[in-house]
Amino acid sequence: MLFRRLYWAAYIASHLRGQRRWAFLPPDVIRRAQLRRLRRILAHAFCHVPHYQEAMRRRGLTPADFRTVDDLARLPLIERDQVQSDPERFYSRAIPDSQCLTLTTSGSCGIPIRIRLDLPAVFQSAAHTGRERANVTPLLGREFGYREAMIVPNVAQTTLVLDFCHKHAWFPPGRRVQRRTYRIDAPLDHTVAALNDFKPDLLFSYGSYIGLLLAHVRAAGAPFHAPRALTYSADTLPLPVRRLLLEELCIPVFAWYRAVEAFNMGQECDHHRGIHLNDDLHPLRLVDAEGRPAPKGEAGDVVVSNLVNRATVLLNYRLGDRAALLPEPCSCGRSLPLLSFPPGRGDDFAVLPSGDLAHYTTIHDELLHGEPVWAAQAVQVSPSHFDVVAVPRECCDPSAMAARLAQRLSHRLRANLTVSVTLADSLPRTPGGKCPVFLSKVHRPIQSAR
Template identity: 40%
Template sequence: MSGSLVRAYWSASTFLKARGEDRLPYRPLGEILARQARRVQAMAAHAWATVPHYRDAMTELGLRPADLRSADDLAALPLIAGRELAGSPQRFYSSGYEEATTLTLHSSGTNGRAKAVRYDRAALFEALAHGQRQRAVLAHFTGRRTAYREMSVIRAGSVATQMRRFYETHAWVPRSMDVQRCVLPLELPFEEMLRRINEFRPDLLAGYGSHLGALLRWAWEQGRDLHRPRVIWYGADAMPSADRDLIENRLRVPVLSTYQADEALRIGFQCERREGFHLSLDDVAVRVLKPDGSPAGPGEQGEIVISNLSNRATVLLNYRLGDLVTLPTAPCACGRTLPTIERIAGRADDLVLLPDGQSRHSLLFLAPMHAVPGVVQVQLVQETLNALSVRVVCDPSGDWPSIKGSVEQLARRLLGEGMTVSASRVAGILREPGGKTRAVISHCRPARV
């Protein structure tokens, strides 16, 4: 099939799938769960036939695909974590998809360890179509579903950038589904970011939660003129509650968030009420487990475990994301039938502070540091505003003197020569209670009031 025909096929397919996506969250829950169950059954059969990890796991446990009929049945499979995926990704790759026919999303490693997740084309375009659920919510604030002005603050090479490039080269995104876009590089100083925001005047400003919070707080505290978008939309990490309060109550700009991961592109989204995250149960199966492994109940906190039911190139079932979430005590009053999680204990500490009051997001450091040959895992520890240490886990065969020099040079280039940087080799990096590691530990972070 020619390139033009391929693009025409995916364009038409995505357009058809997007129709009705804004109404699906209101469908009867039983209907959505039946659709989820069909996908569980199909994915179980696919995993058994083509994915080494699950064929071996099912064989060892005496399971067959027919034993996995619903989302609840997936609990019979062993739990897996990010370190297993990062260490042996090929164990989770499907033999049914050649690498050339997939998109490999390279994570930045905000939990300290980078991962590579392959996505088949159908899953990627389905994620694009399912974005209409969030678009319907954004339209409540922007006043329209398309053609509004969207500015995103992201790092070069981010997952969002990788996906956008894929869509642009494999399909013609219908005008009815697109917006006016402008991208701000994450490494820009706050001063330049503010200038470009005021120049572009976006209806929607998107980015990483901690970074947008720091940027807008800086503009407020400095008394700078700031174009106020109709809505702020963030993901990837948490926005400090004090920054969110400032944006919503002083700047009078509503703040929305989305819940997604490199391992599952559409997990949850906030509705107009902004009181929780509606779970896309047709895309993912979700469990929330207490420390003893039992299911969490209403109002309780636990670790979220997901099964991606759409991506068949890298199969992840019963996968521990490492996030701690709280379940609600009552359904959302918006009318959507999709259940919610009330809160996500995400990361709000992924910034390195600078002496002038600005900051740099850890994503600027992690991707290039993980690209240094021999680096397995890194953690940034900021002792003072002028001193940063980098903990590095290396491959046993790595050339430590060379690794140390490269890591320190990267940090100085991003932070300025005035910053004292020291890299040290460590055997491992301690995990938080939720199972993740912190990308940044700061001993000089100011209190937010």
């Protein structure tokens, strides 16, 4: 057991080498690394993954027909509901579950998905965080031993990843980070008190939550331990909050572009123009609603290919985000392409009868994890009422489900709430084809969050 932990520790160390300066390497060096990963993942998918075996043979393709990542467009576009309804079609038959870490996406586009990661992918991804932290650790004054606070919707899953890494690999005591995780649905005054007690050097959360946290601190006039740097993922940091952090509070802030389906997709540099894409790991392209290439410089749906993970192979996968590739190179000198910040939503919060705000993940967590449903969408009609559309996994009574949801949400959000439930075969889509998990018809004040 110790030998294997030492093996994976050495594996991480070997992949960590050079990550901090990777983005400054010549483009042809990065392109060669991309092609090596492309060939390996295509060969593996062709031999061991049912979806790609069928898709390539049906089109008369072999791995040798893919000369660059642009050729991945010859594969069928994968939609989220395909992976959700039949995940085993994308699983490698060569990698048993016992050798995998299984994670579940947040379902922020309406459908949670189970993703398996093989051991090399987990530890390569751990090493690739060196790119994300290249701008951050100099601000903290050290690479290891600093305090990091993570405010996330799913503390259990975050802890699962950290525990998995420490179970399978040995980390020297002096090369660790002191981390604490906090729930995104905890009362803000409790979270502020906990942060003041822990005094983190680095704070990580959702962009929308960081905005609300700062609004609460300023409105309450409460003392707040300012971290040396802030990082965020999952959704967008509002522009006024970004300006407040950078210009008034002088707290550096950086976006990390991540997803369970593709870790370490990109990171913001200290010039703050956009996100530098790790296209040697997870190349992406932009398409319109019909899957055609988006015009250059215009926003499109993000389609990503994961060249790292062999346990659940996702190539040409529509992620659910929209963004644009920026044509001008960044003045920071990095060779990696630049993506605009993926836009967030203005309705990430529900307005409670008290006027307090609740992050949408609090509501969605109850819908997906407390009921036998494949997917769900909540629409806040008034501060005290939610209409829910649910796609059930099994026969169920919508009235009984509504009563259970109302009881649990009322308890969790400390408010008297009512819920109506409609069962459906699929979720309603926006004119752009999206399935948002939460919509609000209630005017949102700037106050505090649950």
